[in-house]
Amino acid sequence: MLEKLKSRARTLQADVRALLIAFHDPRTPWAARGMIVLVAAYALSPIDLIPDFIPVLGYLDDLILIPAGIALAIRMIPLQVMADSRKTAQQDGSVKGLGMLGAGIIVLIWILAIIVLASLIYRSLKEKS
DSSP states (O other): OHHHHHHHHHHHHHHHHHHHHHHTOTTSOHHHHHHHHHHHHHHHOSOOSSOTTSTTHHHHHHHHHHHHHHHHHHHHSOHHHHHHHHHHHHHHOSOTTHHHHHHHHHHHHHHHHHHHHHHHHHHHHHHHO
């Protein structure tokens, strides 16, 4: 069973690399690119649907939603594009710019959260005066 889990983890890691390569392919539809960004943002975000401090359930959403999002993104990409991306990912073995992409997504999420929070505070203060 442990070997099966390790194999699935390696496959998932290879698919994530292939998705990043497919993201930059001009043949990839915009909807698929949007799904890739949403999955990456959710995976890298410190804000979860169910907070991680809740025992079991906190990690269960990550274990279900992220692989499901990856699978959906793969299905949204044309078969030839995904096959080419998997081949490139297998040959290359690494994805350049992954750290910067992740950092950019997290910074964007925090900026949006700060803007929403500031807007709520401003409205609250405006109503009181």
